[in-house]
Amino acid sequence: MSVTDLVSSAPVHVCVVYHSPYGHTAKVAQYIAQGAEQAGADVHLISVAAVQWELLDQADIIIIGCPTYMGSLTSALKQFMEDSSKRWLARAWLGKLAAGFTNGGGLSGDKLAVLQQINLFAMQHGMLWAGLPFMPTGRSQQDINRMSSFLGLMTQSDNAGVEVTPPEGDLETARKFGKYLVELKADY
Structure with missing residues (x-):
């Protein structure tokens, strides 16, 4: 077996970092993780x-998410970002693949602003950003990328409990996103 074979057979290491006060964003994180696991990742x-x-230091891919609160990140995710400053200074995450996700009660709720903030954080660390590549298939709750997001994953949970929201289309988009990111990393 050659060194190339050993490197290509090593699993991709993925960390899904999230803040989820009510469980909806944690549910999305779990579906992203399922997709990554389906693609063979650790x-x-x-x-x-x-x-x-x-x-996080050992990860090949870091996927970051939180709810959208008042058009912004949650304070807990912002604190995580600030706490990473030693890694920023050491360039510890340079070249890692990064992606973002957010969940909110509204169909918009300024989710794009949250993805932009996560993207800027990844860029500060010298990470490589991967957006959501899926074309929207419609606007029903069963459709993939129903919110037409491309910078990252957007999901929506109304006031119903975590057992029924986000809807199946959003969760399937999350699963596909996790799988896509692992396959993307394997390609480069």
Whole structure:
């Protein structure tokens, strides 16, 4: 077996970092993780309440998400970003693949602003950004990328409980996104 074979057979290491006060964003993170696992990745879900910095340092892909609150990140995710400053200074995450996701109650709710903030954070770290590549298939709750987002994953949860929202189309988009990111990393 050659060195190239060993490198290509090594699993891709994925960390999905999230803040989820009510469980909806955690549910989306779990579906992203499912998709990444289906593609053969070693996946770790990491709540910002218990950050595992060593896992993040070893990751090939870091996917970051939180709810959209008042058109912005949650304070807990912002604190995670600020706490990463030693890694920023050391360029510890340089060249890692990065992606973002957000969930909110409204169909818009300024989710794009959250994805832009996560994107800028990844760029500050020298990470490589991967957007959501899926064409919208419609606007029903069963459709893929129903919110027509391309910078990252947007999902929507109304006031119903986490057991019924986000809807199936959003969760399937999340699953496909996780799988896509692992396959993308394997290609480069």
